Amino acid sequence: MERRGFIKKVGLGSTLMGVSGAMAMPAFAEEKKAAPFNMDFAPHFGMFKNSAPGGVVDQLKFMADQGFRSMEDNGMLGRSVEEQNLIAKTMEELGMRMGVFVIEGGDNWKVSLTTGKKEFMDTFLDTCRKSVEVAKRVNAKWMTVVPGYFERNLPMGVQTANIIEAYKRASEIFEPHGLVMVMEPLSDNPDLFLRHADQSFMICKAVDSPACKILYDIYHMQRNEGNLIATMEKTWDEIAYIQIGDNPGRKEPGTGEINYANVFKYIHDKGFKGICGMEHGNAHPGKDGEAALIQAYRDVDVP
Template sequence: MERRGFIKKVGLGSTLLGVSGAMSMPSFAAGKAEPTFHMDFAPHFGMFKNSAPGGIVDELKFMADQGFRSLEDNNMLKRSVEEQALIGKTLESLGMRMGVFVIEGGENWKTALTTGKKEHSDLFVDTCKKSVEVAKRVGAKWMTVVPGYFERNLPMGVQTGNVIEAYKRGAEVLEKEGLVMVMEPLSDNPDLFLRHADQSYMICKAVDSPACKILYDIYHMQRNEGNLIATMQKTWDEIAYIQIGDNPGRKEPGTGEINYSNVFKFIHEKGFKGVMGMEHGNASPGVEGEKALIQAYRKVDIV
């Protein structure tokens, strides 16, 4: 579909204006759409707020015009049903995919599945059920899960067993719908239970479901263990989703120490066709910073 004609085709009219505010059509709208990225990079809302200040539909149109083929939105569960439906309809009209949103219940990190407490596991499963309906509205397949904090009064093996049992329950909900929860090892603070790729790999093997895989966030894994390509190779058959961010700083590729050209070459040669979420900030502010971010991705995109 021609990306530029999407608003006319969608016919959102006053509904679009009501959700996303008065539509601004910035200067880029008069130009030619940029070439599509070869790798399926997925921006998030707010990343191009200066170039597309008219709200979520304006931002999605800008992303498509710049050659991006997917979106990710961690906060999708917090959006209204109407806004979710609008996002889903717009993505479909643009020929874009939906990347991850976060399955969370309560305080996501602190609602620890490591404890084995039934109330935490039940909340997780209930949120998985809720997420199924959201996924249908927005056309999503993957959802991020985080098992929470260490339970320091329990041995590591017992905590791991508790997480496996909770994820088995979640997988039962998602597998029959063709959906996938992707567990994300994190580096945000030392209290988090899930921190390493091999740890995630072991849990996936124990859950033994196509609905339970790894979200390999390159930024977090560089901070926690490095040796990125070798580690990805060892755990590759359980990796279903990838996220991006340079280190230090958690900005776009080229702003830190990670050789993203080599990392993306490896991912490309593995035949990865999934979404790669741009879960990072912009190195520089304003429209110029947004242009620089796009150019950074052009530089490392694999042809």
């Protein structure tokens, strides 16, 4: 019987409103919470909008009740201070950890650090400084960066050197605060400069700062180069954050070709204590689709 039906049947004016009944109310009002996931999977806002339609606080509470211990929000930098504070307060109350947000570097990645142009560098560094304040406000540690598009008029070595210089200067901003920018190789289109794990690894080694690491997005890396576990093994020392999405389709594990049970076992066996962000869409609509997504993660979580 549903709680509302039970309460209606008993009658709010009688037993439940007495002393013993009032003490018993929380037992009926509290929903059963799921066991925490062993891997630290992080959903994002909108992923459970049908199950928790009441806004960001409602969605965070729903995530926590389903066993998720973290949340990531690419668009955090663009939220109001009031909303950032509300999200941070709610997550602290729920014992949740904040995942990445994106340091926006330009219009759809077209404004590129590969060019070495001062105006692009200045914009990027200014956004990094603003990101420090946001990170402190929402208790974040990691922030996503992407260098942008190829500059067709410059050799690859020069473009790479421009990226290294930009990330060295950004690291000087983040390192004193214990913050980490995680560069993400992407597969969205062939014009993007950063596409491979070894390329990202080389840039991290050249920057040589704990504030500059790799965001290994399994979906993008499967599309760009595959051989996931072997590639992670070769670049593991510089990987600080992981994101998830099956391929093809960029939906939850089990909807594509990636053997996520094996991949997560590898990550877990490496002793990874970071966050695995669920940066993908839902394979099916509505509440049923959201329940299926949660079950998909139960199916591939490590024992």
